[in-house]
Amino acid sequence: MIRLFQNELFKIFHKKGLYIIFLISILMTGLITVLNNIDLSGVIADNTNFEEQLIKEYESGNVELDEQYINAKSTMATKELIKNNDNAKKYNSPEYYFITNVIQPLYNSYYTNLYLYNDENTANMIKKQVDSKVKDLENFDWKKQINDEIEEIKTTECDNDEYCIKVNQEKLFLLNYRLENNIPYSHKDSSLSIDTYYGNYMTYLQTEKDESKYKSRDSLIEKREVEKATQTFRYKLDNKLIDDSYTDFSSQYTFVSSMGSVSIFVVVCIVLVSSSVIADEFNKGTIKQLLVRPFSRSKIIIAKLLAILTTILLFVVLVSIGQSLVSGIINHDFKTLIDPYVMYSFDSHSVIISNTLFSGLLRYACILPEIIILTLLTVLVSVLFTNNGVSTAIGIVTYAAAGILEMYVDAKPIISYIPLVNWDFSMYLFGAMPQSKYLVLSKSLYICISTAILLFIGILLFFKHKDIKNQ
Amino acid sequence: MSLVEVKNLNKKFGKKQVLHDVNFVIDEGEILGFIGPNGAGKTTTIKLMLGLQSIGSGTVTIDGHDIVKDFEKAIEGVGAIVESPDLYMYLSGRQNLQLIANYYKGITKERIDEVIKIIGLGKRIDDKVSKYSLGMRQRLGIGAAILHNPKVLILDEPTNGLDPEGIKDVRELLIRLAKKEKMAILISSHNLSELDNFVTTACIIQNGHVVSNTSVKNLKKYDSSRYKIFLDKTKGISKYIKQEHNIISDYLIEVFIEDDDVSDLLLELLNNKYKIRQVIKEEMSLEDAFIKMTGGNTID
Known part of the structure; x- marks a missing residue:
């Protein structure tokens, strides 16, 4: 069985397609980061x-x-x-x-x-x-400008208006923060993120003031997002963690978000590897070389499945590392895997401090069900139709359908039983609230596990009884 | 001792019955020619023997193990090429052999080198298979089939794409494997001249029925011998010949006749003023025997 698995990996890693997708996904990140940096x-x-x-x-x-x-x-x-x-x-x-x-x-x-x-x-x-x-x-002299602003705020009368007092306090805090940490107003990410935080804080105060307005689920989710953004950023401010690397294009953020997302490149990788390991072998007849060897068909297909999954899981990790390296090189910023990473828990309404590696792995665990189900599905289609085109189409359409179906879960609750809207567990991470009330953690777990089992049994049965047709 | 036993093998594709009670055995050291026109059921039989297609009814036993019930043990001692030598084109010849070696215990690097030498791919073995000619791929396919020293070798049209020299090499290799290694070999081919003087037994299949399964010697004796008789003339000769015959030219006839009856025929011709210049006994080829058995290359 181990020898079968090794052979399958050997075959996969000797195909060029996988390397091409890997390079394209890294180059795309490079391109996006460069575009972001254009003056x-x-x-x-x-x-x-x-x-x-x-x-x-x-x-x-x-x-x-x-x-x-x-x-x-x-x-x-x-x-x-x-x-x-x-x-x-200079733009910045x-x-x-x-x-x-x-x-x-x-x-x-x-x-x-x-x-x-x-x-x-x-x-x-x-x-x-x-x-x-x-x-x-x-x-x-930007510092003079900020000092002028500070003076202006100090002279503002709030007349015991709690909202006004809080806003001014925060404004003063931020202006002093800018002075202490040398962050002038500019289009630099560090400055923009302070501006964004200020906007979020204002909204946050508003949400607290008008609690009654936030009854619908959508507005509740929005409120929680503002709460999360405000609290995590405030933590970073308090701990002097704000610099230009805390942006969407930093090496650290790139790593964590890349580990936690099934991008189109991952889907292409799934489709490519599944078809090359299953459909290609049937089409080119090489499957016969394998089936006349002393292994039961169950062992052969399990070895193939394990090899496909290993490759895809490795692909996600390597792409994440590659993309974060590219962002690091372009932005001249590098964070190590043990640098702190700030997350937010809705359960305790407080920030959670972890490191880059753990945060990445946690996100990765959340998308595993999606990767596993998509892989099992494309393998099943490959076994059934032994046709690269069909398995590619079904893999990509399923991935795209997931995004569309998510929007209609509330309108048609029956959709909440479809695995595609249940398979991304980051929607439950740290007590987060999914878009629909019909999505519940225990239900999603049950649906994903039973789907995976059913697909696996289907693959075993069909592969076991598949006749090798005459050419 | 029989290494391969095929008993009452039946197979249907949809409603069409493609194999009808196919039976044969292959003994140690025996080379069985599996002969039949295209579409007769050769490849289907081979696929059933190797577990590549499900068996309708009947059994295949290899070295005492049932191919369905005890697949892993049965197939362990088998090497095979089915339809064509299907190899990984994006890998080198050596990498292909290495992959196959990994499936078995104890295949050493030396054994791989030995097989490379046997199939004569020495210089090109590290090239990608996509750069190989069909003949080279066929040789590599044979290498892949014999790498683990199987007891049974099943080769479906293994000489496809080989030049005459290559065909000769394969023939010599198979004879050696049968004699020295006592392998039981099944070789299917539609090119009968290649199998002549080489296979020990011929199993002829037509429309899914085994129509003959006997030693080549017996097969060739199956019917009368063929004699060529050169004469001074052939005009009106037919009325003196009772046996099946063809008038080939004004001076040559071809007669299918039992050896014992030849002298009577010659006497009859002499008595009727035909001068006999030369009499040649033609050895019956496998092809002649095959055509006699199957009535030509037709598929019903």
Whole structure:
């Protein structure tokens, strides 16, 4: 039996297809990471033709001025600023962020008052603000900007409004955090994640305030997601864990998410390996070489199944490692497998601290049922039809169908008995709430285990009684 | 001692009965030619013998083990090529042999090298099989079948794609295996001239029925011998010949006649003013015997 298993692995690893899929999946991650890192400022600064054209058209007097004109004017003004400031030409620079997020809205307001409201007084007032900000830009000191903001918040009166007090407290905390940890406002991931956190926190406070609004399951799930995002990020802030590597493209996040997802590449791998180990052998006649050897058919098919599963499980791990290495190289950031990784438990409403490796393995365990059922299904189809096309089609259609069916579980509760909507156990991880009330952990376990057993028995029976047809 | 016993083998494909009570045995050291026109049931019989298709009724016993009830033991002593030598094209010849060696206990690297030498693939053995000619693949297939020193060798059309030299090599190899290793060998072929002077027994199958199963010697004796008689003329000769005959030219006739009756025929011809130049006894070929037995290569 072990010799059979070894032979099957030997055959699988001598086929080129598997290596091609492996390389493509890694290259795709590289491509996505590179695209994420592309500096867009050049494109923004140079392309002013559209605005110029628009402004000319408006100023010819034939067209009534509207918001589009105002937008074009303020965009032109900010682009001019970017053009004249070398630092601002970098998309990730604090200067660029300052121009586009602080000065541009002021310009907008200025032009609106000037041209749309014809309110010259207000316009002039705003213009002064604009000019002062533009002056700030000359020897730009982001810390001064943040200190100014801190002062402004301190002078704000909240009149015992608990919500207002909490928001201001958090704002102050974040601004001080930026100062202490050298995180200016910018388009860098570290800064953006603080902004996102702030947005989430506001929503979180709102959800606590209006408890009655969150009765439907969808809104409850949304509330829990905000809770999770807020709590985990707050933990990272408190423990100074925020840097540019805590993003969707970090080597650590890539590893953990890749270990926990059945991507299309994994499905292609399942289909490819299953067809090459079963259907190909029947089609090319090599199965006869195997069936006239001193092993029962049950042993042969079990060895084949084990070899297929081993390959696919190994593929997921290797792709995860490969993808995280690529992100690490492109982002110049590497986290080790024992670096801390923050997760959140809905059971205890608190964060769970683990390491990269354990978090990855935990996610991996959650998708095992999906991998096993998809593999058993494609193997069964391969045994039944001995046709690569049919098994490929059924494998991919099943995978795609799972995503579609998930959306209709509430509308048609009978769908909750289909294995495809039950097989991803990450929906139950740490007390998380699945999208539908019809999805329950014990039911999903029962459905997945019985499906796997049925498929396995089907494979055994059909393979055992399959006649090798005459050529 | 019989190593292979096929008893009352029946098989249906749907409603069509393709094998009818097929019976034969193969003894140690015997080479059985399994002969029949295309579609007669040769490959189906072989597949049933190897457990590649389910048996309708009847039994196949190999070295005392039933192929259905005791598959692993029965098949352990068998080497086979079925239909064509199906090998992994993306692997080298040596890797293919190594894979097969892994299925059995105790096949050493030396044994693999020995087999490579026997099949004459020495220089090309590390090339990928996809680069092999059909003849080379056939040799490798034979290597794969004999690697574990089986007691029984079942070869379905093993000479397909081989050049005359290759066919001669295979023939010599099989004779050696039968004589020295006492292997029981079944070899099917539709090219009867290849099997002539080589197989010890001929089992002729037609439309799923075994129509003859006897030693080649007996088979050739099955009917009258064939004589070629050269004469000064052949005009009007038919009325003096009682036996089946063909007039081949103005000077040559072919007569199917028992040896004992030849002198009477010659006397009759001499008495009727035919001058006899030469008389040749033609040895009956396996092909002649086969055509006699089956009435030509037709499938009903």
